[in-house]
Amino acid sequence: MNKKIMITTGGTGGHIYPALAVGKKLLDRGMEVIFVGSSSRMEKDLVPEEGFKFVGIDVFPFQNFRKILSNIKSFLQAFKVIKKEQPDIIIGFGNYISIPVLLMGTILGKKIYLQEQNADLGMANKLFYKVAKKCFLAFDTTYEEISVKDQHKFLVTGNPLREDIYTMDKETERERLKIGKDEKVLLITGGSLGAKSLNEAVIKSLKDIYKDKTIRIYWATGEKNFGEINQKLEDQQIKVSDIIKPYFNNMINIMAAADLIVCRAGALTVSEIMQLEKPSILIPYNSIKVGQYENAKILEENNAALLYSDSKADEAIEKALEIIKNDEELNKMSRRVKNLKKSNAADKIVECLDIWRS
Numbered sequence: 633m634n635k636k637i638m639i640t641t642g643g644t645g646g647h648i649y650p651a652l653a654v655g656k657k658l659l660d661r662g663m664e665v666i667f668v669g670s671s672s673r674m675e676k677d678l679v680p681e682e683g684f685k686f687v688g689i690d691v692f693p694f695q696n697f698r699k700i701l702s703n704i705k706s707f708l709q710a711f712k713v714i715k716k717e718q719p720d721i722i723i724g725f726g727n728y729i730s731i732p733v734l735l736m737g738t739i740l741g742k743k744i745y746l747q748e749q750n751a752d753l754g755m756a757n758k759l760f761y762k763v764a765k766k767c768f769l770a771f772d773t774t775y776e777e778i779s780v781k782d783q784h785k786f787l788v789t790g791n792p793l794r795e796d797i798y799t800m801d802k803e804t805e806r807e808r809l810k811i812g813k814d815e816k817v818l819l820i821t822g823g824s825l826g827a828k829s830l831n832e833a834v835i836k837s838l839k840d841i842y843k844d845k846t847i848r849i850y851w852a853t854g855e856k857n858f859g860e861i862n863q864k865l866e867d868q869q870i871k872v873s874d875i876i877k878p879y880f881n882n883m884i885n886i887m888a889a890a891d892l893i894v895c896r897a898g899a900l901t902v903s904e905i906m907q908l909e910k911p912s913i914l915i916p917y918n919s920i921k922v923g924q925y926e927n928a929k930i931l932e933e934n935n936a937a938l939l940y941s942d943s944k945a946d947e948a949i950e951k952a953l954e955i956i957k958n959d960e961e962l963n964k965m966s967r968r969v970k971n972l973k974k975s976n977a978a979d980k981i982v983e984c985l986d987i988w989r990s
């Protein structure tokens with residue numbers, strides 16, 4: 633008999649894309665899948681666009697007692713949707729958005745699974761791993777940090793990535809993007825939300841980058857900063873074209889075509905870099921809460937990436953323009969990344985779920 637799986641996730645691409653990857657595998661194998669996320673963040677569009685049923689709840693960050701109170705409605709909504717849909721299992725993909733469904737699911741005696749994208753366990757997964765059947769981890773370093781008595785709750789699978797990444801090839805993607813034989817592709821991305829410091833550093837060097845005909849830049853600015861950037865570029869008489877955008881839907885394809893990536897160290901971007909064996913310069917988001925520094929350290933400690941702090945974003949761009957011309961250095965970094973690659977995580981996760989016996 634087909635089982636029903638409830639997936640709860642949201643907030644940023646880094647939490648949503650791995651959930652979609654697992655959701656698609658489950659659909660392919662005949663399961664019914666329903667997503668629950670925030671009614672106001674990017675999952676409300678991204679998830680239905682991918683053809684999934686989506687229920688939005690009015691959930692807010694749990695920063696203080698007042699915010700916890702304002703979340704009472706979200707707990708009631710979560711309770712109602714679980715009662716109505718009667719899922720066989722619930723999978724949480726981290727972030728505060730997953731908390732109401734995970735809590736109500738636990739109270740209602742549902743089987744809970746978790747997926748952690750980052751090197752450090754996030755707040756939601758820390759709260760629920762003890763009641764979960766399994767928590768799937770992206771990186772080996774996370775497992776090593778967990779106390780021996782709890783390790784049986786965890787399994788390292790890697791991050792579930794968009795399926796087409798596993799068959800992508802650099803030359804084909806370069807042809808598709810019409811990249812010239814002598815052109816080097818420099819991708820700059822601040823993750824799904826954009827990165828202000830990185831954007832400001834790029835603006836300063838953009839004229840020089842444009843003058844250099846051997847470099848083709850792709851720059852994802854994030855929605856929030858795009859208007860301001862647009863204005864600054866107009867002032868410099870630089871045309872915003874299809875290579876400077878708030879968000880690229882074909883990010884994976886551009887990544888595959890890239891010679892060097894300058895980016896934040898969101899967990900998904902780091903996992904995609906590993907899968908595509910790309911050299912990178914990382915500028916982790918400056919907040920302990922989101923743990924990007926620990927994600928970046930995995931690549932840096934393997935000499936597979938260079939790491940810069942937010943305040944040194946200018947230097948990071950300068951360095952990028954220097955090493956993008958150095959094939960030997962790029963190849964070395966790329967070989968070292970290859971050692972960190974994992975196999976298809978979504979396949980592994982789906983196989984481990986307790987839904988295959990009737």
Ligand SMILES: CC(=O)N[C@H]1[C@@H](OP(=O)(O)OP(=O)(O)OC[C@H]2O[C@@H](n3ccc(=O)[nH]c3=O)[C@H](O)[C@@H]2O)O[C@H](CO)[C@@H](O)[C@@H]1O
Nearest residue numbers: 644645646749823824825852879880883898899900901922
């Ligand atoms: C500020 C913040 O809270 N950041 C967190 C957020 O990152 P955030 O979602 O920003 O970053 P990630 O790198 O994890 O994921 C971004 C995803 O969006 C895709 N993409 C990005 C830009 C674009 O133009 N097009 C596109 O498709 C990337 O290919 C990637 O798949 O969730 C991650 C996963 O839990 C965390 O590691 C980050 O710390």
